[in-house]
Amino acid sequence: MQISRSWHKIRTGIHRLFPNLAHRWCYRESIGRGTGMRVLRSFCGLVLLCLAGQWASLAHPVLLYAPPDTQSAPATPSASAGGVAGGGESSAATHLGTDSHAILQISAQQSPEVQPSTPAAAQLPVPQTAPQSADESTPQAATQAPEPAHHISEAEARELFRSVDEILKFASEHSGLPIQHPVKKKLATRDEVARYVAKRLKEQGGGERFDVTARSMKKLGILPPDFNLRQYMLDMYREQVEGWYDSKSKTVYLLDWVAPELQRPVMAHELVHALQDQNYNLEEWLNVRKDSADDTGQMVIDEERAARQSIIEGQAMIVLYDYQLADTGETVEKAPSLVESMRAGMTDDSDSVYGKAPIYLREGLLFPYTFGTDFEVRVLLKRGKQAAFAGVMEHPPLDTHQVMEPSMYLSGEPQVQVPVVPIEQVLGKQWRREDFGGLGEIDLRVMLLQWSGEDAAKKLSPAWRGGYYMALVNRKNKTAPLALALLMNFTNPDAASEFAKIYGTALGHRYHMVQPIKPGQWETEDGPVQLTVEGSSVIAVESFPQGEAVRVRDALADAAHRPVEVSPAR
Numbered sequence: 001m002q003i004s005r006s007w008h009k010i011r012t013g014i015h016r017l018f019p020n021l022a023h024r025w026c027y028r029e030s031i032g033r034g035t036g037m038r039v040l041r042s043f044c045g046l047v048l049l050c051l052a053g054q055w056a057s058l059a060h061p062v063l064l065y066a067p068p069d070t071q072s073a074p075a076t077p078s079a080s081a082g083g084v085a086g087g088g089e090s091s092a093a094t095h096l097g098t099d100s101h102a103i104l105q106i107s108a109q110q111s112p113e114v115q116p117s118t119p120a121a122a123q124l125p126v127p128q129t130a131p132q133s134a135d136e137s138t139p140q141a142a143t144q145a146p147e148p149a150h151h152i153s154e155a156e157a158r159e160l161f162r163s164v165d166e167i168l169k170f171a172s173e174h175s176g177l178p179i180q181h182p183v184k185k186k187l188a189t190r191d192e193v194a195r196y197v198a199k200r201l202k203e204q205g206g207g208e209r210f211d212v213t214a215r216s217m218k219k220l221g222i223l224p225p226d227f228n229l230r231q232y233m234l235d236m237y238r239e240q241v242e243g244w245y246d247s248k249s250k251t252v253y254l255l256d257w258v259a260p261e262l263q264r265p266v267m268a269h270e271l272v273h274a275l276q277d278q279n280y281n282l283e284e285w286l287n288v289r290k291d292s293a294d295d296t297g298q299m300v301i302d303e304e305r306a307a308r309q310s311i312i313e314g315q316a317m318i319v320l321y322d323y324q325l326a327d328t329g330e331t332v333e334k335a336p337s338l339v340e341s342m343r344a345g346m347t348d349d350s351d352s353v354y355g356k357a358p359i360y361l362r363e364g365l366l367f368p369y370t371f372g373t374d375f376e377v378r379v380l381l382k383r384g385k386q387a388a389f390a391g392v393m394e395h396p397p398l399d400t401h402q403v404m405e406p407s408m409y410l411s412g413e414p415q416v417q418v419p420v421v422p423i424e425q426v427l428g429k430q431w432r433r434e435d436f437g438g439l440g441e442i443d444l445r446v447m448l449l450q451w452s453g454e455d456a457a458k459k460l461s462p463a464w465r466g467g468y469y470m471a472l473v474n475r476k477n478k479t480a481p482l483a484l485a486l487l488m489n490f491t492n493p494d495a496a497s498e499f500a501k502i503y504g505t506a507l508g509h510r511y512h513m514v515q516p517i518k519p520g521q522w523e524t525e526d527g528p529v530q531l532t533v534e535g536s537s538v539i540a541v542e543s544f545p546q547g548e549a550v551r552v553r554d555a556l557a558d559a560a561h562r563p564v565e566v567s568p569a570r
Helices: 038-048 051-059 140-144 154-175 190-203 206-220 229-240 260-280 282-287 295-328 337-344 359-383 385-394 400-404 406-411 423-427 441-451 454-463 493-510 546-560
Strands: 184-188 244-246 251-255 431-438 464-474 483-490 514-518 521-524 527-534 537-542
Touching: 154 184, 154 260, 154 295, 190 251, 206 229, 206 431, 206 464, 206 483, 244 260, 251 260, 260 282, 260 295, 260 385, 282 295, 295 337, 295 359, 295 385, 295 400, 295 431, 337 359, 359 385, 359 400, 359 406, 359 441, 400 406, 400 441, 423 431, 423 464, 423 546, 441 454, 441 464, 441 493, 454 464, 454 493, 483 493, 483 546, 493 521, 493 527, 493 537, 527 546, 537 546
Parallel strands: 184 251
Antiparallel strands: 244 251, 431 464, 464 483, 483 537, 514 521, 521 527, 527 537
């Protein structure tokens, strides 16, 4: 989808929040048992599904490489066009109004040459919903959204629909994925997209999950204390969508407020998803396997889902770039340096919803498109088109570490994780788990970016070898602060020690009062913090009473010495 995890984290959470979108998210039914950051990852993943089109509308790489007399400046991001500069996605513009607007559509039985029905005669593909109050999932600002500057005419819609089949052939040629059947097309309005997003979020209780996850990330200091995560994600949709492929109805959705010339590159991206779906069943492929009753097993599945999300977006981005470069005679395979050049030609709009996001959200949103594309380019150059597309779909990377470090994937190096300790069982019934999530290499990278900067992120994130966090609440003390435990594993003790230093320094940005007690121990307004380097692992225990803190640390230290090898899904 062109909006984009993703980072969710651009990732794997909220199972079936949007059940008929190609990029399905998965969540645990129990909030305390395994929602964690993947709630954010997956919502971001869906947002970013649309961001690839954003690159297309902003960068105009064909013009960037045209002769000097035909060059023009990159388009400026604008909410009305669904544009936000950023890594390689289109955005989800969701005006959460309640007015009903019709849709131009071509049914499954109609030929591509059949003309779309008029708005008056068309049926809405999205459920009708009653107006929502401000305390539900509709942002108050939605009613103030500016009227779109452009509405596609019927003639433009016909021509746009006719171009779908031509672009589908292009996508098939450049991916090597065969066309199994035509793709249906529909033209949607802002309000229809908005109502659908809001309705699905409300139906699945997504707001509660976002609130739980946001609390943990605020504790870690990667979201501001007053940040409204749920509202932000809905606002992101208002600003950013340019199209998406629906794997349930096998339909590509185009938008009636975005000019046709900006939607064609979006289609090049989205139609790759249609081909992936036709050949590999995206619904099943993205979900990898059923959720596990075991925390460690579920953490592994979450990482696999995040890696797979990156693959489908990386493949789609390569074809989008090829489409943009078609008039120059270049392709990503022939001129891979152009990928970085096209990225460099894009600028962030600091006034956009995306531009105002915390580092964690921005990086998470872009992850599937930036690192996913880099991974695919690496495989493409090393092993060719078949390996980069069909080959990767058949043998996908196991986690975000392999995506971010393609040499690990190409060499077949075994992947490991650290076993999850059920801390609430270690401590007894007085404690209840509120949140839990795996920390992949992408998560480590973003924390390092936020806490220390780009140099530390580049140096330490490749040394990732597993990790997770867990947040707990004290049942008997309702006023007690959220307690947090974190375990991060590295390739060597030096990397672990460096991470521990950065973690300790960052406490000053996370708490109002930080009083050193002795090396590795501090007192804060939320209670004690203990930081331990255990060989190649770092253990952080925050806001637990002293006795419980020792028990948590010892249990995590034992787990750190028992890494488990990750096995691919069968």
